[in-house]
Amino acid sequence: MRLPSLLFGVALAAPAIADQPLRVTTDSPEYCGLLAARLTSQQGVDRQAMALAAEGLRLCDSGHIRTGIAKLRRALRATHAQGG
Incomplete structure (x- = not known):
């Protein structure tokens, strides 16, 4: 019974989501950069x-792209959280 209400909520949010530009990302060394x-x-x-970012770049450089991207994203979130 919860599924219809969930779908209704998604349908209401769809126009707001459609107004935002689509950002396509790939798990690549270029995206790390x-x-x-x-x-x-x-x-x-x-x-x-900065330590998270350095670790992320090190991971990207050693072939662990997804893990490196995750660290870089955490570093960006931390920067945004502190108001940077």
Whole structure:
């Protein structure tokens, strides 16, 4: 019985989602570089976020692309959370 109400909620949210631009990402070394560039363009990045970013880049460089991307995204979220 919860499924119809869930589908109704998704249908209501669909127009709001459609207004946002679609961002396509791939698990590639290039995307690692893009995330790193976004992070370096941020102001006031703390040491913890920089450490996460460095670890993410190291993982990307050693072939662990998905894990590296996850670390880079965590670093970006941490930067955004602190207001950077």
